[in-house]
Amino acid sequence: MWNNSSATPDVPAIPFIPILTGLMLLAWPFLIGYGLASHNLQWILPLMVLVLLLRVWQVRQHSGPLRYVILSVALTGVVLCVASALLHAHQWVLFYPVVVNLVMLVVFGCSLWTTMPMVERLARIREPNLSPAGVRYTRKVTKVWCGFFIGNGAVALFTVLYADMRLWTLWNGIIAYILMGTLMACEWLVRQRVIKHDV
Template sequence: MKNAILGLTFLIYPVLVYFGLQYVKPSYLAAFFALIFAYRYFSQDKRKGKIPHLNILFISVTSLLAFSMLANSAIALKFYPVVVNVSFLVIFAYSLWKPPSVVEVIASLQEELDQQGIIYTRNVTKVWCVFFSVNAMIATWTIFQEDQSYWLIYNGLVSYVLMGLLMLIEFGVRKYVKHNKSKVASS
């Protein structure tokens, strides 16, 4: 339950930053998020099947939050979604270069993969790399808009909807591929 609440805090990060900046200094918000992020990172069970190389995300995010805290920078706080997307892009892309791919690691927790499954998960990892690239670019664009509600709406809602749609589409494609594979195998 505690980890769910901590995770939710980062899901609603854009809302907390958008409204929080109206009442407190950026350095206080950055310190708050840095403490929560560090607590969540260090309290996780590292032995569970996790995405490899999450240290990249931890170092990137804590560096950004530390900079925001020291510089008292609201704009640095708004780079959080960009840093998260770029970190995941690096993690996923690196896993293509040094297998297993991130999606393969996650999928192998649910089922044993054959060679076709490994190829499929590599392709899905590539799709996620494209998603993280585009999402980071749009998130960056929103930071520099005069109307900061663009930043809030995109990073606090639209990007999550797009991520959910991508997951849903991938789930449908995976079921379709598995169904066709089982039809061919039974023929």
């Protein structure tokens, strides 16, 4: 913080932007489903592009293991929205959940061939001095997440090809999040046991 009153003050953080973009992206399946059902997708697509660009702007202000992943996913979402609008082929936006899973699979999967898998990188943010047991555990968890992205992405692709909007919205807007939350909760419980035995 500058003490000189003539200096330009720091720009205050805008906490509602991350919350807004996060909620809008979580609501993506419902917004797209509503837009297709009501034939109002031409008004929703520009809104989604704005949200995704805000996401890009927000992520560029920070650093972290998932920074480029989020940037790639957001920019891909922009491309899908623009393609749907320009080509008048609104089914392109339905591939967004598939792309998200594919990008996450590539990032997590490729990290297994490096000295530090993605889950280990995320774990070291809070625990820099990770034990050997913790390192082995994070590698296993990275593989589990790869399996999840393969399964979830495959079902998401099926819902697109099956062309049933109710099924697409149900899976990508509800079931996929429930499964992801369940996996995260189970992983947290197992992690506590690993930490307890490692102490």
